[in-house]
Amino acid sequence: MVILVTGSSGFVGKSLITKLKKIGYDVIGLDRKPGENTDMIQDISKKFKINKPIEAIIHLAARLEHERCSKKEFFSTNVDGTKNLLNIAEENNSYFIHTSTTAVFGSPPCPIKETTSICTNGYYAESKWQSEKLFKDTNIKYTIIRSTVILGKERLGIYEIIFKKLFENLTIPILGDGKNKISFVNVDDVNDFIIHLIKNPAYSKTINFGGIIPGELNEIMKELKEYTKSSSRILHIPKSFLGVLSFLSRIKLLPLTPWQLSVMCKDNFYDDTVLLSTGYNYKYQPMPALKKMADTFQKTHNV
Numbered sequence: 467m468v469i470l471v472t473g474s475s476g477f478v479g480k481s482l483i484t485k486l487k488k489i490g491y492d493v494i495g496l497d498r499k500p501g502e503n504t505d506m507i508q509d510i511s512k513k514f515k516i517n518k519p520i521e522a523i524i525h526l527a528a529r530l531e532h533e534r535c536s537k538k539e540f541f542s543t544n545v546d547g548t549k550n551l552l553n554i555a556e557e558n559n560s561y562f563i564h565t566s567t568t569a570v571f572g573s574p575p576c577p578i579k580e581t582t583s584i585c586t587n588g589y590y591a592e593s594k595w596q597s598e599k600l601f602k603d604t605n606i607k608y609t610i611i612r613s614t615v616i617l618g619k620e621r622l623g624i625y626e627i628i629f630k631k632l633f634e635n636l637t638i639p640i641l642g643d644g645k646n647k648i649s650f651v652n653v654d655d656v657n658d659f660i661i662h663l664i665k666n667p668a669y670s671k672t673i674n675f676g677g678i679i680p681g682e683l684n685e686i687m688k689e690l691k692e693y694t695k696s697s698s699r700i701l702h703i704p705k706s707f708l709g710v711l712s713f714l715s716r717i718k719l720l721p722l723t724p725w726q727l728s729v730m731c732k733d734n735f736y737d738d739t740v741l742l743s744t745g746y747n748y749k750y751q752p753m754p755a756l757k758k759m760a761d762t763f764q765k766t767h768n769v
Contacts, residue, residue: 468492468519469664470560472510472551473526475501477621478565482524482657489661494518497527510547520558524660525551526565531590531723532623544593548600555606562601562608563663568674568736570595570612573728576647577737580612580674587725598672609663610672611656614736617755618653620762627721629763632696639701641708642731644684649735651677652750659746668744676736680753683730693757694764705731 469486473479474495483503486493494516495503508514510527529535529543548564555562571578572585586592601608622629631638659675680686687700703711708731712724722730741747763769 467521468494469522469524470494470496470516470520471524471526472496473528474504475499476526477618478616478653478656479503479526481618481653482660485657485661510550511542513550516554520554520560522561522563522664523551523555524563528594529590531569531588531725534718534723535589537589540589540593541596545596548597552600552604552606556604561667562606563660564597564601564608564610566594566598566610566612567591568612568614568676569725572725573732573734576733576735578674578676578735579737580672580740587728588723591725607667607669609668611659611675612672613656613675614649614651614677616651616653616656617752617759619758621653622759622763624722624726625759626763629760632690632694632698632760633764633769635697637699637701638687639703640683640687641703641711641727642705643702644687644700645682646731646733647679647682647735649677649679650752651675652752652755654750655748658749662744662746666745671740673740673744674736675741676738678748678752679735680751689753690756690760694760
């Protein structure tokens with residue numbers, strides 16, 4: 467089977483391709499940046515061709531929330547790029563696995579289900595929602611995966627802020643009382659679920675991939691403090707400051723986006739009924755992934 471993987475130089479893409487090749491799949495890695503698993507350098511927002519029959523497309527490439535792009539940048543990659551890949555899928559009758567995001571829900575009550583109302587908060591979430599809607603007008607065999615935050619070695623993202631404070635023993639501000647429960651996904655689960663879908667397709671399904679709840683936010687921070695041997699103090703900021711903080715975020719005086727602020731101070735976890743119906747269940751805990759991220763920060767910053 468020949469599989470096209472977009473985002474092959476990215477965090478998930480390079481680890482997924484390594485697993486796919488070990489199994490024996492013929493993989494074409496595509497990305498706008500070079501990488502060890504990237505065979506084709508291509509901006510997916512521009513129309514292009516693949517001169518080889520493609521049996522499956524795994525679409526990981528995207529402009530992400532923390533990149534804080536313009537509306538045009540988000541939509542050109544996340545919507546126009548998906549359109550261009552759908553054209554390739556139609557030409558090849560490919561099975562299309564599309565990675566979306568749980569950010570399309572905003573910050574609703576939990577547990578969040580596939581049927582929870584869409585309430586996008588920002589250009590990133592809106593662009594991913596519009597990319598999902600493209601599939602409804604096609605005859606393509608597809609599965610949409612809405613993943614929450616993905617953790618693993620070498621990924622830092624906004625967590626770099628937390629690790630920096632931990633290793634420098636600085637005060638860590640947390641919005642709310644920290645008693646909320648947030649689920650996370652270990653990158654190994656993302657990879658294994660995608661491989662599971664290649665072998666056991668779930669056609670025309672949209673699936674929340676919400677991960678495992680490692681405990682209350684306070685418990686997570688306590689474990690990270692112990693692991694990093696940090697003396698950082700946790701400073702709880704009242705939720706009443708959310709409006710002010712969101713304003714500061716919109717004018718980019720804070721490193722977090724308004725959506726990230728909205729979900730960090732409340733429960734954020736998911737109903738797994740649809741996921742379990744595919745025959746897959748989570749195998750990997752998120753805390754070991756968070757600790758690997760801390761190790762990555764320590765190594766790359768020499769702290």
